[in-house]
Amino acid sequence: xxxxxxxKRVATFAALAALAPLSLAACxxxxxxxxxxxxxxxxxxxxxxxxxxDEPGKTQIGDMLTACGTSIGVGTIEREAVPGxxxxxxxxxxxxxxxLPDVLMLDNPDIQQIADTGALAPLGDFGITADGYAPGPVAxxxxxxxxxxxxxxxxxxIAIFYRKDVLEKAGVTPPTTWAELRTAxxxxxxxxxxxxxxxxxxxxxxxxxxxxxxxxxxGDETDLKTPQVAGALQLWKDLVDDGSASKxxxxxxxxxxxxxxxxxxxxMMLNGPWQEPALDKAKVDYGVVxxxxxxxxxxxxxxxxxxxxxxxxxxxxAKMAKAAELVKCMxxxxxQLLRAKQGGLVPTKLALADQFKTEVPKMAGFTDAxxxxxxxxxxxxxxxxxTAKIIYTGVQLVLTGQAAPADAMAKAGG
Amino acid sequence: xxxxxTLAPAPPRDAPAPRPPTARRSGSRRLEEITxxxxxxxxxxxxxxxxxxxxxxxxxxxFQDYGLKTFFTGKAPFVGxxxxxxxxxxxxxxxxxxxxxxxxxxxxxxQFVIGMLLALFFHQSFPLNGVxxxxxxxxxxxxxxxxxxxxxxxxxxxxxxxxxxLQNLGVIDGPVPWLTSPSVALVSVxxxxxxxxxxxxxTLLYSGLQAIPDELYEAGALDGATGWxxxxxxxxxxxxxxxxxxxxxxxxxxxxxxxxxxGLTQGGPANATQTIALQSYQRSFVxxxxxQGAALSNILIVISxxxxxxxxxxxxxxxxx
Numbered sequence: 113x114x115x116x117x118x119x120k121r122v123a124t125f126a127a128l129a130a131l132a133p134l135s136l137a138a139c140x141x142x143x144x145x146x147x148x149x150x151x152x153x154x155x156x157x158x159x160x161x162x163x164x165x166d167e168p169g170k171t172q173i174g175d176m177l178t179a180c181g182t183s184i185g186v187g188t189i190e191r192e193a194v195p196g197x198x199x200x201x202x203x204x205x206x207x208x209x210x211x212l213p214d215v216l217m218l219d220n221p222d223i224q225q226i227a228d229t230g231a232l233a234p235l236g237d238f239g240i241t242a243d244g245y246a247p248g249p250v251a252x253x254x255x256x257x258x259x260x261x262x263x264x265x266x267x268x269x270i271a272i273f274y275r276k277d278v279l280e281k282a283g284v285t286p287p288t289t290w291a292e293l294r295t296a297x298x299x300x301x302x303x304x305x306x307x308x309x310x311x312x313x314x315x316x317x318x319x320x321x322x323x324x325x326x327x328x329x330x331g332d333e334t335d336l337k338t339p340q341v342a343g344a345l346q347l348w349k350d351l352v353d354d355g356s357a358s359k360x361x362x363x364x365x366x367x368x369x370x371x372x373x374x375x376x377x378x379x380m381m382l383n384g385p386w387q388e389p390a391l392d393k394a395k396v397d398y399g400v401v402x403x404x405x406x407x408x409x410x411x412x413x414x415x416x417x418x419x420x421x422x423x424x425x426x427x428x429x430a431k432m433a434k435a436a437e438l439v440k441c442m443x444x445x446x447x448q449l450l451r452a453k454q455g456g457l458v459p460t461k462l463a464l465a466d467q468f469k470t471e472v473p474k475m476a477g478f479t480d481a482x483x484x485x486x487x488x489x490x491x492x493x494x495x496x497x498x499t500a501k502i503i504y505t506g507v508q509l510v511l512t513g514q515a516a517p518a519d520a521m522a523k524a525g526g
Numbered sequence: 527x528x529x530x531x532t533l534a535p536a537p538p539r540d541a542p543a544p545r546p547p548t549a550r551r552s553g554s555r556r557l558e559e560i561t562x563x564x565x566x567x568x569x570x571x572x573x574x575x576x577x578x579x580x581x582x583x584x585x586x587x588x589f590q591d592y593g594l595k596t597f598f599t600g601k602a603p604f605v606g607x608x609x610x611x612x613x614x615x616x617x618x619x620x621x622x623x624x625x626x627x628x629x630x631x632x633x634x635x636x637q638f639v640i641g642m643l644l645a646l647f648f649h650q651s652f653p654l655n656g657v658x659x660x661x662x663x664x665x666x667x668x669x670x671x672x673x674x675x676x677x678x679x680x681x682x683x684x685x686x687x688x689x690x691x692l693q694n695l696g697v698i699d700g701p702v703p704w705l706t707s708p709s710v711a712l713v714s715v716x717x718x719x720x721x722x723x724x725x726x727x728x729t730l731l732y733s734g735l736q737a738i739p740d741e742l743y744e745a746g747a748l749d750g751a752t753g754w755x756x757x758x759x760x761x762x763x764x765x766x767x768x769x770x771x772x773x774x775x776x777x778x779x780x781x782x783x784x785x786x787x788x789g790l791t792q793g794g795p796a797n798a799t800q801t802i803a804l805q806s807y808q809r810s811f812v813x814x815x816x817x818q819g820a821a822l823s824n825i826l827i828v829i830s831x832x833x834x835x836x837x838x839x840x841x842x843x844x845x846x847x
Contacts, residue, residue, distance in 0.1 A: 201811065207597040225814075229598040304684065314794030315812075359706045360683045362795040377685065497813055508796040512708050525617065 155434040157188040161203070162217035162419070163196040172454045180441035186434055200226075207231055212424040214435040219419050220252040221316075223262050224493040226422075227255040233423045234259035238436035248416035249460045252487035256494070262420030263443045266457030267482045269414040270324060272404070273373065273387070274380045276397045278305075282379075286401040290347050293404045297356035300379035307356040309369045309378035312348065312511055316497075317366055318504040320415055320488070321382055322348070324403035326503075327413035327486060333499050334491055336506065336521035343406060345510045345517035352511055362511050384417060385456035385478050400477040416485035418457060458482040502526040581827070587820035594814045602817070609821040618797050618805065626801040629716055630780045636720035637776060641727025646757075648728075649735045659732070666725035674789025677718045681705050681790075705791055708798035715799050719786055723779075727772055734768030735761065767841070774837040778830050802826050 158181065164173045174191060181189040192213070194202050200222060206212045207229075218226060226232060234255075235241075242250045242260055246267065253262035272293075274286050282300055287293040297307030311321045325344035332338070351357040358364075364372070366383055373381045374394045382403065391398055402412040421439040423432055441447065448459040452468060458479045459468050465483060469476045489496045505524035509515040515523045588609055590602040613619060648659050665673060680688050681704035689701040704714040742760050746752070751759050762769075782803050787793060793800040793808070802822055810819025 200814070204594070204597040204814075208600070225594060229595045231598045314792040314797075358684050359703060363678070363682075363705045363791065375685075501813070505797065508794050512706070512795045512798075514708060514796045 159213040161213040251490035264420035267418040319500040336526040592817040637723035645731035
């Protein structure tokens, strides 16, 4: 009995292995639904792991996965969601016990580090490309070997949120240059209301929030000891020294910044579109503009956020092929638009930008920013975490008066 | 020795020894020995599996290049002392060592002195004693992460309740940068840890006090030993064993404190609240350099071990007395 069963399994496996390249080629051709007909009969479950544990995202992602499972002919999607900060640890545990999921969602700055370990399958093997995608998501998902390891349906970034009524009353227009930001912030600092709030904590979040200033000023993560980076540090320092931003920014996470904004303790803040549900719930009348530039003529460059779907190397070729189909389904035009509208994201396919802007005008500012958004790991790949540590330490050294902007990064280990 | 005092004629110590062992007897004795060992084996195995293995693994990991890749390839090449060199030569290390010492010393001192005073206070009988004592245990029941989040809100510079209250009372002119100034943050973190550690000290010292027989105080009072005199001559000597346990465990618990600092400052601002334990956590679970994280925790193990040995020596002397 048992031997019969095993030999049957081996036979199926061999057959599938032979079929795989054919069905994948068909996938690449674009007719994903019908292609692997023979293979799909045997794959009836796919395990998925992501970090959308909170509503409404949890249900939205779950529904989309289920719908995609049905459309590619996989009956059951066994989905597991773990809290964001524990996702990588979970993946590592699964990797060492050889129980990786068939489809894995990863935060974009983590893709290269995980791909570097050999845990992910290059999507090119399944005929998937990222043609027509914004450059940021592609750079984030491209490994050191030049292969694509993930497809990111939606992206976000950070920009300046401002309270429309407060600015109007003070006769202040949303800033477009650093000088305007400083003047506006100073003018808006009245009583217990600070003009501007941002996050400068001793973690990756603090580093991420510094990037718009650093990149817009021409600073580069491959060399932090440049006048451009020092200039950005100087801006952070000036805002705090002016009294326009609280000294507490070294201890405020992005959620704290949003709380301060909602409470009316900040007239402007640097934050992302994922805060919009909370802002809408609190009935805050806000507007969004890209992060200002130092001098007119510079381009505002914001860091890319959002998650990509990847296919781990589980060894089961048939399942991996189906998993790739699921990743592809999560990235169809319709699903990109749906996910963007549900989750406060921007579709990553550039061709969808105009349609999205007309349908969701309030995201127009973010839509333009995402098209230009730069991936944190684009240049450094798996070396990004070390650099992020230097950045947030440098920022904290400057804001607490332990170092001058010019030598903060060197003092932080850069 | 107490058994010399017993009046009943004690059997000679090695009475069974001279008796010539018959074959059957030695067999049953061997069986008895084996049975004894068998009873200890499960406990021994559990200790080896639950404590021995992780410690040995951690020591070995300290010499390995154990990173993200290891989980996928299973390969962790040995790299000699390079993990130790990397963590010790990091600028943050010396700061973390000093902070760990200050944090441990300050926390223990505060927790112990306040815990002791409260234990003495509650040792007297007065109405609502039990209720009040239970209230003092609250910090112990609170999940650490909740405690640190609450304290982060309380210590917030601009709108935190502590600064607002102190300012309204006219105690301070401007807000105190509890968690945002590198020179104050460590003190704040220590204060919060003291708050968290008081129940532990209170409970142990209180039960220690309860174990001291009242007759001693009555006899002492007859000889004129009351108040401080009674404390130094009766309470303190009788409490010494408990005190050494409290301090010993306190040191080991405090050395490894992580959640409070993570919740309050993440080691910032500008590394002002970095400790060896926090560094170890960050290397392992944020940067995924498990070899370096293991190296740091091995350093902590050695420090804890030093304290444990001191404790054992002190304790042995007490038992010998």
